[in-house]
Amino acid sequence: MxxxxxxxxxxxxxxxxxxxxxxxxxxxxxxxxxxxxxxxxxxxxxxxxxxxxxxxxxxxxxxxYDKPLYRRMAMFVFLLFFAVLFVTFIDYVNR
Amino acid sequence: MTDIHLHRDDEASKIGMWLFIFTELLLFGGLFIAYSIYRFKNPVAFHMAAEELDLSVGLINTIILLTSSATLAMAYTAVQLGKIGTSKILTSATIILAIVFLINKYFEWGAKFEHNLYPGSDYLMELSQGEILFFGLYFAMTGLHALHIIIGLILMFVVLSRLQNKTMTSDNNQLLENSGLYWHLVDIIWIFLFPLFYLIT
CATH class of the missing domain: 1.10.287 (Helix Hairpins)
Structure with missing residues (x-):
């Protein structure tokens, strides 16, 4: 190998x-x-x-340099973070 | 006993490390969201409180941490090329830089404590709600980050001892790559802590 x-x-x-x-x-x-x-x-x-x-x-x-899998996983986590940030701000702005 | 087959799955080990890193990102991400919301609600207090922090200390620590990330990344290149000696030197350099970072942090926090700025101090309690929140987040987030630096240091000492006793070689080096990934995560967190606490005043 x-x-x-x-x-x-x-x-x-x-x-x-x-x-x-x-x-x-x-x-x-x-x-x-x-x-x-x-x-x-x-x-x-x-x-x-x-x-x-x-x-x-x-x-x-x-x-x-790594397999695309790692990039996709990282992308998913960042999208998840931005989604939570977005939802939290919508809540606070509209109070 | 001669045909003991040591099963090793580097790829799985690396994916495991990445999954752990994602949980860490979300842990700090939650704290960043808390910071953003409180800043959004108390813009003036956050602005005033941030002026208390020393930009030059933050800048020096940023450069130290970026350099330490580069040296550890290079240590991984060295071990892949089979240059164990070079790898040891670069890992040691990273350890020294990490210790210097912690010493700076010690003096920075020490100066704050001397000015009666620490969580729950009488002086802090007299400040506005926004300033209390700022310093609470400052101590919690940089403290949690410093804890990660200490864990990173322990990992690098393990790497160093495995380089020393030759159990880490050019084709058995996943621990060094994983430690590197962890260390770069600590770097990324600092990349965001630096502007949020020191730069934006």
């Missing part, structure tokens, strides 16, 4: 690039929230956080 073929080996370089990208995004998110954006500050910060977690999930957690 060829276990090497089963697993894609990600190079050190890829991880280093992703790390640099993540640090850059962190610094950018600090920069952008310093600008006066009022109600958009929260949205801007969360968009940056979402992009960063995408990179962590896809590269560090190997979702990009």
């Amino acid at each position: 060829s276990s090497e073929e089963k697993h894609h080996i990600v190079s050190y370089k890829t991880y280093l690039f992703i790390l640099l990208g993540l640090i850059t995004l962190t610094l950018l998110s600090v920069g952008i929230t310093n600008i006066e954006l009022r109600e958009y500050t929260v949205a801007a910060a969360l968009i940056f956080a979402a992009i960063k977690s995408y990179f962590v999930l896809y590269y560090f957690m190997h979702l990009k």
Whole structure:
């Protein structure tokens, strides 16, 4: 059984690039929230956080290289979370 | 006794780890929803309370945690390539970064305690409802996250000892990948904690 073929080996370089990208995004998110954006500050910060977690999930957690099953399961959990968030907010907004 | 066959199913082990990670995501997800609702109901108090937190400490800890994720991911690459020594160094680097994160957290919480800011303190109880909620969520969520860091540390020590006694090899390394998955989850949670508590003021 060829276990090497089963697993894609990600190079050190890829991880280093992703790390640099993540640090850059962190610094950018600090920069952008310093600008006066009022109600958009929260949205801007969360968009940056979402992009960063995408990179962590896809590269560090190997979702990009793994079987589609893992991506589908992760997608399902995030959809479930957003559904609960949405329903909870509808409840609070309409009280 | 010679034909003992050790059955190992790496794929199942990995799926199990992912399922556990999903329950963790939903656990923190619930706390994030609680935070969002209370922020939505007390925008001014949350804004004022968040100014108490030190952005630079949060930023340094974010960079430490991102780097530690990268080093552990690289440790997995090293073990896959059969470079056990490199893998040991990278896992140790991750452990050191995790400890530095906890030390920072200790001083950060310590400073809050010195200013009489801790759950149930007389000073905190005099603040508005929104500020009490903010600090309650701050201590609960960063505390739960720190507990995850400690569990991650224990996992990495197990990985290190298995690399040391050579029971982890280039084709028996699922524990390292699973520990990595757990550690990256802890990273993702921090990626959201950082903007919500430190950045948005």
